[in-house]
Amino acid sequence: MSEQPPLVLVVEDEPDLADLYAAWLGDEYRVRTAYGGQEALDELDEADDEVDAILLDRRMPGLSGDEVLAAVRERGIDCRVAMVTAVKPDFDILKMGFDDYLVKPVTSDTLRETVEGLLRRGEYDTEMQELFSLTSKKAMLETEKSATELADNEEYQRLTDRIEELRSEADQSLEAVTEDDDDFEKLFQEFDTDADVDTDE
Structure with a gap:
């Protein structure tokens, strides 16, 4: 019997959009x-199978997406999460575990493509997952914020330092992997795509 496809949980307070x-x-x-948020946590509690990825709206009545995300991480639920929201990213995303x-x-x-990327990242180790998450946050903030705003934000500076640290570790890992490892090549292609945005221009 073949394995079942990955399980994705869509959390969206607009039913028509969720169904779409x-x-x-x-x-x-x-x-x-x-x-809704509480319904999402109930689904996670009742799920017979492990949820592999969550698409999570931020702005919902009752339990917000931010609160659902915090609960998912506090409970140690091992799945990848993408926020799908009308809320533009601000510096508050640096503390969020998506x-x-x-x-x-x-x-x-x-x-x-987002779900495919989430599931692929779920196969990587913790440090590589952190690298992708932080790189995604960095790219989003560089799209929304000016170079001055970024330079003045201490959390953003810590973010860039951590990315450099993780990249150095990843480069060392890459040297130890054979050139014909397709999965590892895909990983770094994805990382390079996320890292294209740069404020040094």
């Missing part, structure tokens, strides 16, 4: 929907 996301992903993945961040509206292709 589920329809976009349904051909490739098993998808469950939750139309893996990727999409600003609505999103296309079906973007959503599918």
Whole structure:
């Protein structure tokens, strides 16, 4: 018997939008929907199978997406999380434990690519997952903030220092891997794509 497809939990308080996301992903993945924060946590508690990825709205009545994300991490639930939200990223994202961040509206292709990326990252070790998450945050902030704002923010400076530390460790790991390791090559192609945005220009 073949393995079941990965399980994706869509958390969105607009039912029509949640159902649309589920329809976009349904051909490739098993998808469950939750139309609110508390319902999402109930789904995670009741899930017979481990949830592999969560698409999580930030602004929801009752339990917000930020609170759901905090609860997921506090409970030690091992899954990748992408925020899919109309809220533009600000410096507050530096303290949040998500893996990727999409600003609505999103296309079906973007959503599918995001889930694919989340699942691929789930196969990497903790340090590499952290590298991708931090690089994603850095790219988003560099899109939204001026060079002066970034330079004046101490948390952003700590973020860049941590990325450099993780990149150095990753470079050392790369040297120890054979050149024909396709999975590892894909990992670094994805990382280089995330890291293209730079404020030094």
